[in-house]
Amino acid sequence: xxxxxxxxxxxxxxxxxxACLTLSARQVFTAIVLYVSLGLLVTIIWVRLNAWDVAIAxxxxxxxxxxxxxxxxxxxxxxxxxxxxxxxxxxx
Amino acid sequence: xxxxxxxxxxxxxxxELSRVTCWLLGAIITALSIALTIALLxxxxxxxxxxxxxxxxxxxxxxxxxxxxxxLNFRSYDxxxxxxxxxxxxxxxxxxxxxxxxxxxxxxxxxIISPVLVGLLKWLVPLAILVGGYLLWTGAYSPGGAxxxxxxxxxxxxxxxxxxxxxxxxxxxxxxxALNLGLLVFLLVAAxxxxxxxxxxxxxxxxxxxxxxVVEIAATLSIAAILLLLFVRLKKIAERSEQEINQ
Amino acid sequence: xxxDLLYSVVGVALFGIGVFGVVVAAHVIRKLxxxxxxxxxxxxxxxxxxHHGAITDPVPHAMVLTGIVVAVAGTAQCLWLALRIQLLDExxxxxxxx
Numbered sequence: 001x002x003x004x005x006x007x008x009x010x011x012x013x014x015x016x017x018x019a020c021l022t023l024s025a026r027q028v029f030t031a032i033v034l035y036v037s038l039g040l041l042v043t044i045i046w047v048r049l050n051a052w053d054v055a056i057a058x059x060x061x062x063x064x065x066x067x068x069x070x071x072x073x074x075x076x077x078x079x080x081x082x083x084x085x086x087x088x089x090x091x092x
Numbered sequence: 093x094x095x096x097x098x099x100x101x102x103x104x105x106x107x108e109l110s111r112v113t114c115w116l117l118g119a120i121i122t123a124l125s126i127a128l129t130i131a132l133l134x135x136x137x138x139x140x141x142x143x144x145x146x147x148x149x150x151x152x153x154x155x156x157x158x159x160x161x162x163x164l165n166f167r168s169y170d171x172x173x174x175x176x177x178x179x180x181x182x183x184x185x186x187x188x189x190x191x192x193x194x195x196x197x198x199x200x201x202x203x204i205i206s207p208v209l210v211g212l213l214k215w216l217v218p219l220a221i222l223v224g225g226y227l228l229w230t231g232a233y234s235p236g237g238a239x240x241x242x243x244x245x246x247x248x249x250x251x252x253x254x255x256x257x258x259x260x261x262x263x264x265x266x267x268x269x270a271l272n273l274g275l276l277v278f279l280l281v282a283a284x285x286x287x288x289x290x291x292x293x294x295x296x297x298x299x300x301x302x303x304x305x306v307v308e309i310a311a312t313l314s315i316a317a318i319l320l321l322l323f324v325r326l327k328k329i330a331e332r333s334e335q336e337i338n339q
Numbered sequence: 340x341x342x343d344l345l346y347s348v349v350g351v352a353l354f355g356i357g358v359f360g361v362v363v364a365a366h367v368i369r370k371l372x373x374x375x376x377x378x379x380x381x382x383x384x385x386x387x388x389x390h391h392g393a394i395t396d397p398v399p400h401a402m403v404l405t406g407i408v409v410a411v412a413g414t415a416q417c418l419w420l421a422l423r424i425q426l427l428d429e430x431x432x433x434x435x436x437x
Binding site for chain 1: 341342345346349352353356357359360363364366367368369371372373375376379382383386387389390395400403404407408410411414415418421422425
């Protein structure tokens with residue numbers, strides 16, 4: 001029991017830390033990547049709470065698809081992307 | 093015009109709020125959070141909530157997974173309305189011009205992509221669709237279901253779209269059918285049920301299993317199509333200009 | 340019991356962090372991420388309330404599932420609107436320089 005609660009405490013602290021890091025990231029790109037990792041960490045918490053259905057949905061939609069949508073829009077919405085792609089001609 | 097200029101400025105040079113405002117805001121939000129936490133601690137938890145009720149009625153629901161039973165039988169109007177919400181978002185994002193082509197998925201072989209990518213896609217896309225089918229089928233008695241399956245199938249489409257060779261045409265009849273199928277089948281089942289039994293979304297016990305499966309298959313197709321549409325359209329608008337995105 | 344309590348408090352804290360982010364962030368994508376973090380906080384409170392040791396209440400689980408899918412649709416809609424505004428902006432800027 002006590003070992004389990006230690007895991008829970010570690011998970012909660014890292015989720016809170018990751019949320020703060022996500023919102024205070026200097027670059028928008030970093031924020032998006034940190035948000036995706038936050039989604040994956042939260043998936044583990046859903047498993048800890050016995051919510052397997054929600055965990056599968058969160059891993060596929062919350063972490064995967066939302067991250068893809070944000071990254072696709074980021075290319076156009078910020079000039080970070082332009083600066084990054086200008087330095088190298090090869091987009092791949 | 094001023095609004096749009098301001099919007100761009102906000103996006104490009106991110107202007108920070110002043111330090112005092114930030115601290116004040118942080119204090120207000122912390123106080124709010126503490127109040128919410130106290131409210132949570134004071135409120136008695138409903139033990140065991142609706143778990144008993146759901147467990148007792150599980151054998152008349154037609155499925156063995158309680159979450160699927162709640163989603164598609166006990167509270168199926170929630171799911172019905174959710175699919176309607178998804179369809180509204182899809183309609184808002186759909187291209188406006190009609191097109192003459194009838195092929196939903198078009199492949200442009202002239203675009204050269206890495207052979208490793210081609211090989212990966214050859215394996216990944218069928219595998220993702222297989223996993224989606226498995227999740228859909230297994231949703232009746234263990235974790236899984238229409239949403240998860242739809243998301244995984246949409247993921248296969250996202251991989252195809254990102255590889256660059258494939259293009260999806262949303263004006264085609266096939267695409268429109270796929271987008272609408274979930275809501276249509278759901279409403280048809282509800283209507284047929286209302287005519288036969290007198291209640292719209294309360295399935296008769298002996299038919300509940302396959303009715304739920306039919307609704308789930310249609311919902312999976314629609315959810316996959318809508319999620320894929322969201323991604324493909326966002327990708328298109330992010331890459332191209334105003335005139336091109338309506339085609 | 341302690342586990343549910345812990346995750347309820349973390350959920351409220353995530354919600355608070357999200358509200359702070361929505362107000363402070365300037366970039367649209369940051370704002371959207373903050374809204375999504377608020378959503379995660381709400382889901383966590385709901386799921387923690389559904390968890391009673393060995394018994395789990397399926398109704399909040401179903402609500403959270405619908406919530407996740409609607410949240411991604413909302414995020415996509417917001418990004419679409421932001422990109423449309425950006426495109427209009429760029430067109431306007433192009434016309435004024437000609």
